[in-house]
Amino acid sequence: MISNYNINNVAEPVQRTECVTIGRLAPDFYALSTFGYIRLSDYRGKWVVFFSQPMSYTPVSTSEVINASRYYPEFTKRNAQFISLTTDNIFANLNWVYDIYLKTGIHVPFPVISDTDKEISQMYGMMNSDRTYEESVRDAFIINPEGKIMAILTLPITCGRSGYELIRILDSLQLTANNNLYTPADWRLGDPAIVPPPANYDALINSVNTASSSGLQCPFWYLCLQNTYTVEGTNGAVQQNFCQKCKK
Structure with missing residues (x-):
């Protein structure tokens, strides 16, 4: 949940008017994930690859999470942390990563956020009314240790990301x-x-x-x-x- 509190201590959704673009500070969030509650700003000092999955239990997203898990050691060598996001609830995400483990033997080594109210997705511009699909698209944001967005990749839900290309971009930025x-x-x-x-x-x-x-x-x-x-x-x-x- 991303909220501000008004004078009556009632939670109000954060409204963002500016665009999320390269060079801006990445909007901070505090959210429930498969690793418990996490806050983006707690990762200051590290590079962060923050990427979205439209939903859990979908074929392209499953292939991406497996791919990211296999590439994860290369990212940790580069002082980089993965954070993934879906709009499904925490139980769906937990079942999903457990299913991946049962089928492949891979423990997903990074948190998968449950953005059920879609506030984080909306903050990062992953969901717009003029997009064909209601679900969040495949966005990836590479954030530097100071918390600034240094690269943005947007793909349709039909196209999976390349772990190799993410590493290449990260190497270039570093x-x-x-x-x-x-x-x-x-x-x-x-x-x-x-x-x-x-x-x-x-x-x-x-x-x-x-x-x-x-x-x-x-x-x-x-x-x-x-x-x-x-x-x-x-x-x-x-x-x-x-x-x-x-x-x-």
């Missing part, structure tokens, strides 16, 4: 946060990354003149690539270059 580097199309951890382009003419000339001595590859003056296998990683360890072509 590389930018820690090293001020951008990532090109199809980038993977360890691939060369983009140095921010010069912001003025003097910086442009300096960049062109020093590119070779700086070890940069610049197919265009505004696109210079830097090897990242010697860049400090998120935990202070040197990241390894997993892209073989980049080692040549």
